[in-house]
Amino acid sequence: MDFILKGTVEAVKALYNTEIKESDIALQETRKEFDGEITVVTFPLTRLSRKTPEQTGNEIGEYLVSHLSEVAGFSVIKGFLNIVLSEEFLLKIFKEQLVKENFGEGQPNGKKVMVEYSSPNTNKPLHLGHVRNNLLGFSVAEILSAEGFEVVKANLVNDRGIHICKSMLAWQKFGQGETPESTGLKGDKLVGNYYVIFDKEYKKEIEELKAQGQSEEDAKKNAPLINEARQMLQKWEAGDEGVISLWKTMNSWVYAGFDETYNKLGVSFDKYYYESDTYLLGKDIIEEGLEKGVFFKKEDNSVWIDLTTEGLDEKLVLRGDGTSVYITQDLGTAELKYKDFNVEESIYVVGNEQDYHFKVLFLILDKLGKSWAKGLYHLSYGMVDLPSGKMKSREGTVVDADDLIREMVDTARKRTEELGKTEGFSDAEKEHLYNMIGLGALKYFLLKVEPKKRLLFDPNESIDFQGHTGPFIQYTHARIRSVINKASHKDFSFSEIGSSLSSSERELVMSLYKYPEVISAAAKEHSPALVANYTYELAKLYNKFYHEEPILKVEEQQLMNFRLALSQSTASVIKKSMKLLGIEVPEKM
């Protein structure tokens, strides 16, 4: 809507002899209870006009009508100048832009960006919290790619540490040689079970020690199992053959399980990083920081950074014994990523419990003078909670990702069969459809909410398939495809439509026209929710139009073609934007 901005700047200059910038003008969509498409907020301009908001609006409105062919009329209500666009203009943008196959697809901008997401621990299966992470990361990557970025999707796997030793130890002690093959269990599930077993046995030992008179704290430290796990970690670090081999075997089970879940979710990665490769990184950065005077040493030889002038604390970056803390390796990994891909922006999709960590991490890299530090971004999202509170793997109160997906697909199957709409589908087509709908409902449910908000999920209340949902949008797409397929011809071109556009047609054209702006905003804000809500609005407008205006039943060929073309553009934009959310849309459902 640049021409409105330009026109208003000109109007202000001509009428009030004052130069203003386009950014000084507030534009918004006209509310649907008023006529018009675009609204200029004139309150701020009264200062220049020295007139009432109404007079100012009228004067600018008249200027625009007489100087811009795109503007057909206007009305003023209080400080709001509602602009009615001309039908010629709407039809022109429709024909020249909206009907194009590649409408809304951004040109490559030559910039590279990395999106790191998923980043699981290898000691337990994926749960609903990971699902939110995966969908967010994947979708943001799709959106950035649509905006024209070259995107590298990365997964930093936490494959080492005390947690995986716990699973390994429990398997060694209690596993009796179980494997995914022998049990028929998914590998990540099998390993996760042993993590739970470790915790159970560990707790038993703690209770025994407490019964012998030890304090809770001491008991936790002295339990034989935890000591064995620690020894195992040391052996791992020393490269002990037996431990390493067990570690490789069990991790390979987990990866096979993860891959299955990733496939079902439809997410993928271009680059895997493993902490077993990166956990020793970062120590040279510590040296660098000491040399530059950014870090300082305490008496015990530990290395710190003072962030009190930034309103934060002093932060430990290396222990006194020379071993790393989390942030040490994150400093190193950040540099490694930059060296590997030379990206302009590096996005970390990580829960908001790590807000402080990333704030500190980015700040340190900036203080070290890393040129790329300004491109680091923490895409922080809220935790997924159950009505009973937080999900806890060790206590078994998690919504398992695989279970959830299966339940969603089952529900989709049941709903679809009830509606009896699958005649003519092969069995394979049916399964594909149920997957599309079940996952569509799940993905949309999780992505329509602003990332930083916490999400409450009640396993007892199923996710809706009606209203503001994925299936609603999928249904709209199928419905449009059905109409188009019923048309007896394929060429929907038209010259004059022979009557004036209805309000639902105008709204639909304007909504389609907005699509590229929505992608840009979503890319800038790193927010799939913007795309999700936009797509819903578009689908809703189409359904309204569909009910109000006949398409195949109209007499005039030109008008029919316009409405068919409008339908086709809508279907195309729905399909594209759902793809940005990782959701497929069916031809029939």
Next chain:
RNA sequence: GGACCUGUAGCUUAAUUGGAUAGAGCACCUGACUACGGAUCAGGAGGUUAGGGGUUCGACUCCCUUCAGGUCCA
């Protein structure tokens, strides 16, 4: 002790970043050409935007404060 996030209708949520009478969906109530696909559409009811104060032409949005839930730092 310090810092951060969240709080909008019974429930799930939106609000173009300071603009109009806070907009949707679910659930509830009423209705829709004898379905170009009813997983739809139209309408009704439902709000002190957690509470209080401030900033200004205007505040869900910014500032202060209290409350509730959650998280992080040593």
